[in-house]
Amino acid sequence: METNVTLERAVELACASPLARDTERASLSDAAGRVLATDLASKVDDPRFDNSAMDGWAVRADDCAIPGACLRIIGTSQAGASPPPMVGKGEACRIMTGAPVPEGADAIVMIEDSDTDDASVTINGPARPGFIRKRGENLRKGEASLVSGAQLTPAALSLAATMGHDELEIVVRPNIAVISVGDELVPPGQPLRDGAIYESNTYGIASLVEQMGGRAQRFETVQDDLDGLREALDEAAETCDAILTSGGVSMGQWDFVRRIMEEEGDVHFWRILMRPGGPPLFGLWKGTPIFGMPGNPVSSHVVFTLLVAPWMSRCMGAHEDLGPRIASPVRVVLESPLKGAPGKLCLRRISIRSEGDALLASTHTHQGSGNIHSMVAHNGLSLLPPDADANEGDVIDALWLR
Ligand code: AMP
Ligand code: MG
Numbered sequence: 001m002e003t004n005v006t007l008e009r010a011v012e013l014a015c016a017s018p019l020a021r022d023t024e025r026a027s028l029s030d031a032a033g034r035v036l037a038t039d040l041a042s043k044v045d046d047p048r049f050d051n052s053a054m055d056g057w058a059v060r061a062d063d064c065a066i067p068g069a070c071l072r073i074i075g076t077s078q079a080g081a082s083p084p085p086m087v088g089k090g091e092a093c094r095i096m097t098g099a100p101v102p103e104g105a106d107a108i109v110m111i112e113d114s115d116t117d118d119a120s121v122t123i124n125g126p127a128r129p130g131f132i133r134k135r136g137e138n139l140r141k142g143e144a145s146l147v148s149g150a151q152l153t154p155a156a157l158s159l160a161a162t163m164g165h166d167e168l169e170i171v172v173r174p175n176i177a178v179i180s181v182g183d184e185l186v187p188p189g190q191p192l193r194d195g196a197i198y199e200s201n202t203y204g205i206a207s208l209v210e211q212m213g214g215r216a217q218r219f220e221t222v223q224d225d226l227d228g229l230r231e232a233l234d235e236a237a238e239t240c241d242a243i244l245t246s247g248g249v250s251m252g253q254w255d256f257v258r259r260i261m262e263e264e265g266d267v268h269f270w271r272i273l274m275r276p277g278g279p280p281l282f283g284l285w286k287g288t289p290i291f292g293m294p295g296n297p298v299s300s301h302v303v304f305t306l307l308v309a310p311w312m313s314r315c316m317g318a319h320e321d322l323g324p325r326i327a328s329p330v331r332v333v334l335e336s337p338l339k340g341a342p343g344k345l346c347l348r349r350i351s352i353r354s355e356g357d358a359l360l361a362s363t364h365t366h367q368g369s370g371n372i373h374s375m376v377a378h379n380g381l382s383l384l385p386p387d388a389d390a391n392e393g394d395v396i397d398a399l400w401l402r
Helices: 007-015 154-162 201-212 224-240 258-262 296-314 373-377
Strands: 001-006 023-027 056-059 069-077 091-095 109-110 115-117 120-123 144-146 167-171 176-179 215-218 242-246 266-272 281-285 288-293 329-332 350-354 358-362 381-382 395-400
Touching: 001 007, 001 115, 007 281, 007 296, 056 069, 056 120, 115 296, 144 154, 176 201, 176 224, 201 215, 201 242, 201 296, 224 242, 224 258, 224 281, 224 288, 242 296, 258 281, 258 288, 288 329, 296 373, 329 373, 350 373, 350 395, 358 395
Parallel strands: 001 266, 069 091, 176 215, 176 242, 242 288, 329 358
Antiparallel strands: 023 167, 056 091, 056 109, 069 120, 115 120, 266 281, 281 288, 329 395, 350 358, 350 381, 381 395
16 A cells, blocks of 8 residues: 555556446437547548538639629529539529539639629629538548547537437446545435534535546445445445545544555555645455545545546546646636645645736635635636745646636
């Protein structure tokens, strides 16, 4: 077991225990947000045929060299209709956006640049070859413009449809248990006895799991008790692919997740050199990967974002751009000083906004790791290196979360 590891090392150690990756077939309409499991070759050229980018006239550019040229109208090309007649010398074909360009024509005149009567059209503006969208200029038949690991964003779904695919092979969503541990925790909506607080982490963490493309299974809160915890972990290992716990991983007498993992599990690392989010552990419970995350709400969200999210992304074979990456920070100018942490990467909550040429960052709330409001009121995290305080005006690395 390693202790007090850097965040990079923690991600590396977790990624050494990935999940088996299964794939399934899904219709295009059920694939939103999922991860593509194969390269996807186009079944067609895109565009399928030369077509017009404008409503106007398909012409021979040579015929329009002199302003005021008068051309004979030979017909109309409409989107979805059969091919139009050939355009000969001195002729023009009325054409709609997306309609096939008739043979013989090599340029389009915009409708706004013409005057017409029944039989002829007078050309008052340029005939532009650039208004013809050429067959295959976006994509060639057989070309794979979506590759394995791509996230099926709205644009990616439309691209898959453009390429002619109605079904896709996608990565099965990992089933992830989300368990909170603590005697003080009461579900929201229930009466609070003395000393109790509302359990909040499982709601946020389950939602983060879903956002990352997993399927979250929220468990009932487990008390600070070894037997109850063992039972819950056993059930989670049986029914889920991975386990996320929150609470009970610090040094205290009641930190039973750490204790049970040390005594009965297989711990790969404990504690990360970062603040907030220092106490996590990672290991295997009966062969199932388990992340023991801290109970403080900000800490558990930050640990998910920086440790669990990249691990999930790797497990699903997703491109590196799924979820935030400390390897791809933005540079921000601080509008107020930020206190760093001795020996630890410091992740203060910051608001990032663009102004002029720069991204500016400010803070608005108390920064305590118990204050989940700080994650709502801000949209980024500082990446202050260990032992570094930063002053107003300093430029630092940061993660822009939304
Ligand atoms: P722990 O990591 O168990 O020492 O908990 C640290 C702090 O986080 C304590 O103040 C707990 O009450 C709080 N906490 C632990 N788990 C949760 C949870 N699921 N929801 C909200 N607060 C929690
Ligand atoms: Mg606790």
